[in-house]
Amino acid sequence: MSWLVLSILSAVALGLYDVAKKAALQENAVLPVLFACSATGAFLVLPWGAVSLLAPEFALGLGIVVQALDLRGHLLVLAKAAIVTLSWTLTYFGLKHLPISLAAPVRASAPLFVLLGALALFREAPTAAQWAGIAVLFASYWGFSLLGRAEGIRFERNRWVWLLFAGTLVGAGSGLYDKHLLQSAALPPVTVQFWFTLDSTLLQGLLVGAFWWPRRSATTPFRWRAAILAVAVLLLLADYAYFRAVAIPGALISVVSIARRANVVISFGVGGLAFRERNRLPKAGALAGVILGVALLLA
Known part of the structure; x- marks a missing residue:
């Protein structure tokens, strides 16, 4: 499967992930939700390590081989x-307080930073x-x-928008770092995802213990929701396709990142309806541009 197709599959999973994330965050404590989503994901990937250790050939057939890392590898991950x-952390706080039909497109600005970084660092x-x-x-x-x-x-005055942009900028740095991990350092995609x-x-967990737990009685309480499980599963699927895409020789991290941002189509369509958000028709015009842009990427 080509790296571009894998990128699109990752985008679909990411779109549904955004919707589930918004549902999980409504009237809920941000840091515990973030931890619960990751802890659920960790519980789901632990069998990968067990199967890789006990039945490596079976794990190879399933495409879930987890390799041991040396100290350098662990520090990189x-x-x-x-x-x-x-x-x-930044984007979860922003998403909780903004309509998903606006928050998702803000997150979609990540490719700008990735593109500039990819051109400067990797000469793509x-x-x-x-x-x-x-x-x-x-x-x-x-x-x-x-x-x-x-x-x-008003984007220039809204602190939640600024948190989203800050989280997006940091996330763009992660995208560039992924290429180093998977191509320059040649770490296997499944191994990177597992660790x-x-x-x-x-x-x-450390963030929850340091910042939320001591103040839990005076701040927003944590509520478990089925959406948290959905967030964990969808993120694993999105990352599995993404890591495999970036690891393919010749994959352009700038294009992979932008193709993944087509998740705004899912976030807009499903999220806008699910949360009954306003101005869906005018937003559909901008959404058509996203679809055209992705089509050009595939040309």
């Missing part, structure tokens, strides 16, 4: 977990059609931001 934990060279797709996608994302004003959300999931759970 731990660094990724720290970057992503910071990004998720997208084709002319892919450049056109990138331009159309950026224009569409900007249109979404303008539509936010119709809902009383990353465990490391993220550990770091987010």
